[in-house]
Amino acid sequence: MREYSIATIPADGIGPEVIAAGRTVLAHLEKQLGDVKFTVENFDWGSDYYKKHGVMMPSDGLEQLKKFDAIYFGAVGAPDVPDHITLWGLRLPICQGFDQYANVRPTKILPGITSPLRKCGAGDLDWVIVRENSEGEYSGHGGRAHRGLPEEVGTEVAIFTRVGVSRIMRYAFRLAQSRPRKLLTVVTKSNAQRHGMVMWDEIAAEVAEEFPEVTWDKMLVDAMTVRMTLKPQSLDTIVATNLHADILSDLAGALAGSLGVAPTANIDPERRFPSMFEPIHGSAFDITGKGIANPVAAFWTAAQMLDHLGEQEASARLMRAVARVTGAGILTPDVGGSATTREVTEAVCDAIHSSN
Numbered sequence: 001m002r003e004y005s006i007a008t009i010p011a012d013g014i015g016p017e018v019i020a021a022g023r024t025v026l027a028h029l030e031k032q033l034g035d036v037k038f039t040v041e042n043f044d045w046g047s048d049y050y051k052k053h054g055v056m057m058p059s060d061g062l063e064q065l066k067k068f069d070a071i072y073f074g075a076v077g078a079p080d081v082p083d084h085i086t087l088w089g090l091r092l093p094i095c096q097g098f099d100q101y102a103n104v105r106p107t108k109i110l111p112g113i114t115s116p117l118r119k120c121g122a123g124d125l126d127w128v129i130v131r132e133n134s135e136g137e138y139s140g141h142g143g144r145a146h147r148g149l150p151e152e153v154g155t156e157v158a159i160f161t162r163v164g165v166s167r168i169m170r171y172a173f174r175l176a177q178s179r180p181r182k183l184l185t186v187v188t189k190s191n192a193q194r195h196g197m198v199m200w201d202e203i204a205a206e207v208a209e210e211f212p213e214v215t216w217d218k219m220l221v222d223a224m225t226v227r228m229t230l231k232p233q234s235l236d237t238i239v240a241t242n243l244h245a246d247i248l249s250d251l252a253g254a255l256a257g258s259l260g261v262a263p264t265a266n267i268d269p270e271r272r273f274p275s276m277f278e279p280i281h282g283s284a285f286d287i288t289g290k291g292i293a294n295p296v297a298a299f300w301t302a303a304q305m306l307d308h309l310g311e312q313e314a315s316a317r318l319m320r321a322v323a324r325v326t327g328a329g330i331l332t333p334d335v336g337g338s339a340t341t342r343e344v345t346e347a348v349c350d351a352i353h354s355s356n
């Protein structure tokens with residue numbers, strides 16, 4: 001029996017709804033496979049915890065999480081707590097504290113889901129976006145002075161280090177090499193931002209020499225939005241800074257049909273710490289409690305988690321089950337269907353047992 005310990009942090013809004021769905025699916029995988037066991041421990045951290053305790057998680061939160069094999073995370077964000085508190089109080093401290101420097105965001109059009117791009121069919125969009133997840137524009141450097149006065153100033157400093165850029169570049173080239181097309185696009189804004197972004201370009205060229213099989217090109221981030229929309233077939237693996245990839249991957253999720261299907265993995269490639277798996281979407285308070293949250297993103301990120309744990313067969317079985325269910329038109333309203341979270345979850349569980 002192979003055993004894995006998983007910490008769940010469902011947190012806010014629809015987070016608990018989709019993580020519960022994901023736990024159900026994992027339990028069915030256990031039952032179907034018979035030789036793998038997931039021991040799940042739940043943590044009630046998030047905005048409700050904040051309202052009671054004044055912090056999003058206890059001060060020894062990371063210490064508590066350290067012993068797990070993986071973290072399965074819902075979403076943070078509440079209408080009555082400022083977003084920078086929810087984000088910097090829970091999700092970012094985990095990503096940064098555990099040095100999960102590679103944020104990996106696969107996107108493709110699942111069967112039965114229609115892209116808003118008129119000419120884009122299932123095979124035309126199959127990307128993995130690699131987002132630098134430890135520094136850049138979200139390094140938290142900057143400050144404010146003369147608060148509230150006319151001369152108030154705020155700075156938000158992007159930090160790019162040779163270590164940080166080299167390791168994400170190497171991760172992206174390695175990933176591109178492992179995919180059939182061996183194609184990588186490096187995104188920057190090195191025309192207008194002439195320091196850190198030019199360093200990105202230079203390091204990309206250096207790392208490229210280690211990967212002669214990978215074909216790579218460079219794009220400016222603004223032009224990249226156009227290419228993603230008009231020529232989705234021309235892209236495969238994409239690497240970009242924390243901010244740029246954050247924006248591009250929301251666009252990618254939308255082009256693939258809905259934010260409700262887009263997954264992400266926050267990976268520590270060196271495996272010193274647990275990695276964290278989550279849907280890309282937020283807490284979606286407009287649909288919280290209605291039972292219609294799309295659980296597919298939470299399932300897909302669970303498949304990423306299984307892959308990371310070395311359970312490739314379980315991961316593939318889960319994704320086949322998801323594809324069968326979406327292909328059969330069992331879809332939540334965000335992707336044009338009328339099924340509930342529960343109906344989609346039950347259908348995926350059935351498909352786990354019946355597909356091979």
Ligand code: NAI
Pocket residue numbers: 014018074075076077078079083091259260261279280281282283284285286287292293294295297332334
């Ligand atoms: P959001 O992703 O929560 O929602 C955007 C839109 O997509 C909404 O109309 C929502 O109903 C829909 N949507 C999202 N996930 C869905 C799903 N699984 N099924 C069906 N529809 C879905 O982004 P929004 O509204 O900008 O932010 C809401 C809160 O979430 C904010 O507090 C924000 O800071 C937070 N947030 C947290 C993230 C995280 O925890 N990683 C990521 C993005 C936002």
Ligand code: MG
Pocket residue numbers: 246247250
């Ligand atoms: Mg985002």
